[in-house]
Amino acid sequence: MIRRGLAIALLIITALLLQSTVFAQLRLLGVRPELLYLVTIVVAFQEGPAEGSVVGFLSGLAQDLLLNEPKGILALTLTLLGYAVGMLRPFIVSPSPLVPTILAAAGTVGGVVFYVVVSFLLGNFSAGARFALQVALLTGAYNAVLTPIAFPLLRRVLEGSRPRRVVRF
């Protein structure tokens, strides 16, 4: 369990570091990917809604702490995103490798839109709907492009750190 926690923490910190340094330079039409959305989606896809929402909450909170928005909005967004993707998982029967990619794109777009709406309702978003939608679609596309690299990598970390199959609640 401790190993699992450490692996997840390391994953979140690495994602934040990459996003604020490397991907700040590697932008797609001015937009960088949302790596923590990707982490949440992949974990939820692999491990189900419970772990998906916990990892979503933790990743969201970690990124929130680095932002100047009211903190907690991303924690809320990614908790729900992790839960939603995890709940959706049993209904997807196709073994196609495209499934995670499509899920990453759709999940990211939905997540960013949700984030912007909450941010707007709190009076903290002034950029306009057109710009928000553009960013949502572009980050979705970027995350989808990164999925074929991130998915096997994350799966390896998750399986390598998996505690014995008995889960205690």
Place this chain on the structure above:
Amino acid sequence: MASVGARPRPRATRLLVASLVSASLVIITLDYRGGEAGPLASLGRAAKASIAPLQELVTDLVRPVATVVSGIANLPSLAEENRRLREELATALTEVRQTRFQAEQLRELEDLLGLRAELDPQGVPAVVTASGVSNFEWTITINRGSNDGIAVDMPVVAGSAESPRLVGKVIEVTPISAEVELILDRASAVAAVVEGSGAVGLVWGQGNEDLLMEGVDPDADIRGDESVFTKGYRVDGQPGLYPPGILIGQVSRVSPTGNSLETPLRIRPAVDFATLDFVLVLTTRAREAAS
């Protein structure tokens, strides 16, 4: 305390999600009410301080690679750019010679009027170690903090203290790092003056697009391509945030509107934020306030 196998337990999961959602809502509320002094803001500063050294490390490792990659990407346009720059240099040199004479005169007058401190600010050089993590915030992190005398609201420029170009202002400091809000950020507004016509207005950040200058007198004679500088306002003897005379950018578009109360201008920033590696934090203002 039952221990269960791989079988999913929807009720337990729902309960878990409900408590995480409530926790998020509590955090949002706490942060909203606490503001800059609240527990979450301090937690945020602690997080930023602890990730800053790691960001600096990664940036140091990545910078040479990034330089090579962007160099290769720009190769085809380099010859053309070289030719253009030579022409610009020739023009600029002439202007410099003309300006130097005027600057001397200005300096003498400033000395007479005791204005020097404001126009000749002290700076702390800093390295850009990271940019913000969000697509909706335009910030950078620098490797100097309150230990080096950096404080919130200090102006940040690129280039030298003699020919500064405006980058933004410090919005948060930790002992070892500081966060700078770029003038691109939608929350950023800078009082500015257009060279030549002397028209004044507020320059707003527009994200990845050119800056927007509002409040400009429609009668002002602006053809485009003029330089725009910061305008140092003084209200009740208190100086404004930015010292006057810092270059913000060039007018890129003049768009007259139907209502003729103002002419919105588009300003192309003088700083290339994508390749910004070094900045100067101007500290004079804080010293003035302290004394």
